[in-house]
């Protein structure tokens with residue numbers, strides 16, 4: 001096979017390679033994946049994990065939070081290649097630390113991570129979530 005044919009073959013394979021594809025909207029990703037799994041970490045003290053099975057669930061939630069940051073960084077989801085990525089990285093770091101703590105079954109470390117995790121959510125919401133963190137102004141608007 002000549003070089004040109006080889007190149008063509010490689011190029012064709014590349015062109016046909018499947019790419020990642022969004023299934024959920026941003027809102028669905030927040031509500032169905034990020035919100036429930038992060039809540040399990042935020043409120044871990046309400047029902048502290050005791051058994052191996054409890055910790056397994058904590059670990060699964062922490063891993064989901066961490067990896068969901070990568071879903072936010074996906075082409076087509078990332079709003080830009082700058083602040084958005086930095087904000088998502090905060091979630092990745094907090095989630096990854098929670099995952100490590102869950103593997104170690106370290107409840108104190110999980111609780112200590114709460115603030116870091118909370119700030120990851122709030123930072124991006126202040127930057128990108130419409131109308132987030134802005135006080136309602138003017139007459140006729142619903143009081144919060």
Ligand code: HEC
Nearest residue numbers: 026027030034035038072087088091120121124125128129
């Ligand atoms: C990198 C950015 C980013 C991070 C990090 C992030 N969010 Fe969001 N979130 C958004 C954006 C953008 C919206 C608005 C989505 C829309 O309305 O289309 C949103 C909306 C939401 C909503 C409202 C969804 C709705 O439609 O009612 C919830 C709940 C939410 N986020 C939870 C969280 C929690 C909890 C965390 C942290 C554990 C988090 N988010 C971290 C970007 C982010």
